[in-house]
Amino acid sequence: xxxxxxxxxxxxxxxxxxxxxxxxxxxxxxxxxxxxxxxxxxxxxxxxxxxxxxxxxxxxxxxxxxxxxxxxxxxxxxxxxxxxxxxxxxxxxxxxxxxxxxxxxxxxxxxxx
Amino acid sequence: xxxxxxxxxxxxxxxxxxxxxxxxxxxxxxxxxxxxxxxxxxxxxxxxxxxxxxxxxxxxxxxxxxxxxxxxxxxxxxxxxxxxxxxxxxxxxxxxxxxxxxxxxxxxxxxxxxx
Numbered sequence: 014x015x016x017x018x019x020x021x022x023x024x025x026x027x028x029x030x031x032x033x034x035x036x037x038x039x040x041x042x043x044x045x046x047x048x049x050x051x052x053x054x055x056x057x058x059x060x061x062x063x064x065x066x067x068x069x070x071x072x073x074x075x076x077x078x079x080x081x082x083x084x085x086x087x088x089x090x091x092x093x094x095x096x097x098x099x100x101x102x103x104x105x106x107x108x109x110x111x112x113x114x115x116x117x118x119x120x121x122x123x124x125x126x
Numbered sequence: 127x128x129x130x131x132x133x134x135x136x137x138x139x140x141x142x143x144x145x146x147x148x149x150x151x152x153x154x155x156x157x158x159x160x161x162x163x164x165x166x167x168x169x170x171x172x173x174x175x176x177x178x179x180x181x182x183x184x185x186x187x188x189x190x191x192x193x194x195x196x197x198x199x200x201x202x203x204x205x206x207x208x209x210x211x212x213x214x215x216x217x218x219x220x221x222x223x224x225x226x227x228x229x230x231x232x233x234x235x236x237x238x239x240x241x
């Protein structure tokens with residue numbers, strides 16, 4: 014059974030600080046996804062990481078993938094209040110995308126002024 | 127990115143009735159669509175995988191007779207919750223893929239409340 018573990022599950026931080034969310038998974042998949050979810054809303058795709066060593070950045074968020082360690086990180090730089098949300102990582106249930114995704118439990122991020 | 131539309135966005139129904147949720151890929155033909163369920167403050171759990179013209183594949187623990195899935199075309203999948211009960215109240219989210227090598231695109235979700 015594929016397992017995807019995120020930590021921390023809850024994070025309260027101050028604006029301007031840096032922090033990292035970790036995502037460990039148990040499969041050999043080379044693809045990993047990061048999503049953002051705002052309360053009452055569906056998922057917003059943040060990053061698609063397709064290979065070992067992949068690093069992608071968008072604004073204050075940067076995601077990386079280490080397939081050998083089966084670890085992905087989502088790094089937040091100089092956090093701002095607008096980044097408050099729940100962040101999920103997810104992995105394909107099979108080598109491709111035809112079998113759906115397994116999600117981590119999510120990291121509920123609160124950024125305080 | 128590609129657009130996946132769900133309808134309705136929210137629905138309230140009485141216990142014992144059935145409710146249908148539609149998932150449409152608006153600008154691409156989806157070989158496969160997926161249905162997820164998300165309970166409050168929890169993660170998304172895959173319920174079933176749906177391919178056009180064939181029977182859906184349900185995840186372990188999901189009752190196929192309760193959650194009827196029809197994928198009649200490459201742009202439409204429907205989920206019917208039959209004989210709904212309050213414990214079926216949840217956020218249902220669909221996603222669709224063009225093929226196994228492309229990322230999934232998610233609908234906006236349907237909030238189901240059974241009273």
